[in-house]
Amino acid sequence: MTHINILDPGASPLHFYGSELRRYREETGLTQKELGDLLNYTGSLIGQIETARKVPTLAFSRRADKELVTGGALARTLVLVLRSQLPAWFQQVARLQELATEICIFHPHLVHGLLQTTAYARAVLGALDQSDLDKRTAARLARQQILEKDNPPTFWAVIGEAALRQAIGGPETMWEQLNHLRSFEHNPRVNIQVLPFSAGAHAGLPGSFDLYRFDDDPDLVYTEDYGPGHTTANPDTFRDCSLRYDHLQASALSITDSAELIRDLMETHSGQQFPVA
Structure with a gap:
């Protein structure tokens, strides 16, 4: 997991999203591959999102919210993530x-x-x-x-x-x-x-x-x-x-x-x- 230990949640909304996804995943005891299998994505993609190298989609966020029982937290955070990608x-x-x-x-x-x-x-x-x-x-x-x-x-x-x-x-x-x-x-x-x-x-x-x-x-x-x-x-x-x-x-x-x-x-x-x- 490249740089996963130095991910700064305060660096940007994308970094915050990644750290929250990792926190929710770890609280459920799932590996990146296991979560990826549940969401029908690769474990590599999970890792890229957790380390702020990939921008998540709304479909991904909704699936992750459901499987990790976040109460919709990731989808709500995504609004800030995507807005931050605009000029x-x-x-x-x-x-x-x-x-x-x-x-x-x-x-x-x-x-x-x-x-x-x-x-x-x-x-x-x-x-x-x-x-x-x-x-x-x-x-x-x-x-x-x-x-x-x-x-x-x-x-x-x-x-x-x-x-x-x-x-x-x-x-x-x-x-x-x-x-x-x-x-x-x-x-x-x-x-x-x-x-x-x-x-x-x-x-x-x-x-x-x-x-x-x-x-x-x-x-x-x-x-x-x-x-x-x-x-x-x-x-x-x-x-x-x-x-x-x-x-x-x-x-x-x-x-x-x-x-x-x-x-x-x-x-x-x-x-x-x-x-x-």
């Missing part, structure tokens, strides 16, 4: 997304991170930087848990048609990504509209932006470009972007028509018809 400037934004009661996003040429599939996220994150790609992808996908929690925010997305035609990651990746988007068609909490090319000039020409609404806190606008993103609670800015969003939704296709366009584009990327889940 420092984005960690506050991720927290805001968790607290928001309504999220409205507009992106003209990219599927939003909260809606991305694994392959699509890897292609986007790895376009110029392949370092720590597994960790960065896991951290991005973990944010999607906010759409699955007991009281999720109402989520509205206006996505430019260009984002759905750009073959990011190749045809198979795009087909999977589009099928994922279409799967939300009948989910009242996740509403997806496509802004078609035929809309022409539109209110979102200055660029992408997110709106976050809260029960007891000021509403926020989040924007980003090539550098760190920017949030503001300036009421005038929020009113301007909120009005822009209203116009974008009015220019976009309906939820039903958007789903149909997405299905048509799935066939475009595949070159043939596929059964739609």
Whole structure:
């Protein structure tokens, strides 16, 4: 077990997770291999997680919580672990997304991170930087848990048609990504509209932006470009972007028509018809 005796639980959330997993395992008298067999993972993976060399997944954490009878402690700690893998400037934004009661996003040429599939996220994150790609992808996908929690925010997305035609990651990746988007068609909490090319000039020409609404806190606008993103609670800015969003939704296709366009584009990327889940 490399460096297991010098693991510092206070060094990072990942180190704390590893030390807690080791503590729970040792309290039950299990070896790493024995725990791995119970969880259907290798003992080597258990060792890598315990020594903070591997980022655990939600599926792993839930299985480990069940077998080690932790009361869900590892899954709760995982939230902090995955947030710590995000860029420092984005960690506050991720927290805001968790607290928001309504999220409205507009992106003209990219599927939003909260809606991305694994392959699509890897292609986007790895376009110029392949370092720590597994960790960065896991951290991005973990944010999607906010759409699955007991009281999720109402989520509205206006996505430019260009984002759905750009073959990011190749045809198979795009087909999977589009099928994922279409799967939300009948989910009242996740509403997806496509802004078609035929809309022409539109209110979102200055660029992408997110709106976050809260029960007891000021509403926020989040924007980003090539550098760190920017949030503001300036009421005038929020009113301007909120009005822009209203116009974008009015220019976009309906939820039903958007789903149909997405299905048509799935066939475009595949070159043939596929059964739609």
